[in-house]
Amino acid sequence: MLITIDPTANVPLADQIAASVRGAAVRGELSPGDRLPPAREVAAALGVNLHTVLRGYQRLRDEGLVDLRRGRAAVLTDAADGPRLAVAEHVRALVEAARRAGLGEQELHTAIEDAFNRP
CATH class of the missing domain: 1.10.10.10 (Winged helix-like DNA-binding domain superfamily/Winged helix DNA-binding domain)
Structure with missing residues (x-):
């Protein structure tokens, strides 16, 4: 559903x-x-x-x-469509920030999972 x-x-x-x-x-x-x-x-x-x-x-x-x-x-x-576009924009910015900080894809995934699982 x-x-x-x-x-x-x-x-x-x-x-x-x-x-x-x-x-x-x-x-x-x-x-x-x-x-x-x-x-x-x-x-x-x-x-x-x-x-x-x-x-x-x-x-x-x-x-x-x-x-x-x-x-x-x-x-x-x-x-x-606004929220979808806004999330996509934030994701692109997050990926770019992670690259500048030297984080790899898996490290970014882990950081996102950690943030998602925090209360």
């Missing part, structure tokens, strides 16, 4: 839903104009309250990443 959550995480479920959609957009799994699954279907599939899914979708709307209208599908806006 496109949207996943971890019920044991210390992150609110609505935030996890929004992050899951953002992540799918960054990975290129979603593109501007794509429709998100109906909130009722997501709620049923994840076993969460409908309002939790709607809060996640509303966060995305507040960020300008989703066009959300009552009774219509949630649709990714052109702004959804």
